[in-house]
Amino acid sequence: MKKSYVYILKCSDNTYYTGVTSNLNNRVNKHQSGFYKNSYTHQRRPVELVFYAEFTDITIAIEKEKQLKKWSKAKKEALINNEYDSLINLAKKKFKK
Template sequence: MSDRINQKYFYIYIMTNKKNGTLYTGMTDDLLRRVFEHKNNLYKTSFTSIFNLHKLVYFEQTDDVSAAIYREKQIKKWNRDWKLKLIEDMNPNWNDLYYFYGGKEYEKNLDINELRKLYGNS
């Protein structure tokens, strides 16, 4: 049981601004934190901030960091149609999955103004 508690996971995810919009593929070990950063433009010059990619429409999880890195690179090389099919298969309505997987609960303990200072965006 303690192995499960200490288990580390890695996530490959896709962000967008709207259905069939611009896509961004990334990898992280803390999905809610990373999507929160994207949604709040905490990295002002990032691709997701510039194009307002604030909607989590796809993700997958693994416990193997090498597999996560490989998968992220694999998806980034795919053509757009393959990425759209991947999203449509998991999330045909293009819902923002951040809220389905605890995003609002995650935000309850955060102070966005303090975070902006930490990230140099005050």
């Protein structure tokens, strides 16, 4: 089975970039080197890999990437810091007026 990875990079401006790939080391190196000239990370280098999760189904990996991209910075930091109990309290809630 081919592995896929969802990853989070911490950028030099303290923002986070979330992506998905089938070759984690290669993708991180490309972000670091500035290979992707029009990417979010290009002007925010250096970057640091702070989280990744491995999947055997690319469809699930893409689904999780989309989910993480919607998360707040605080929620991503809880995930990065293994503070799993905090995740539910950091979920964005929408209230009707």
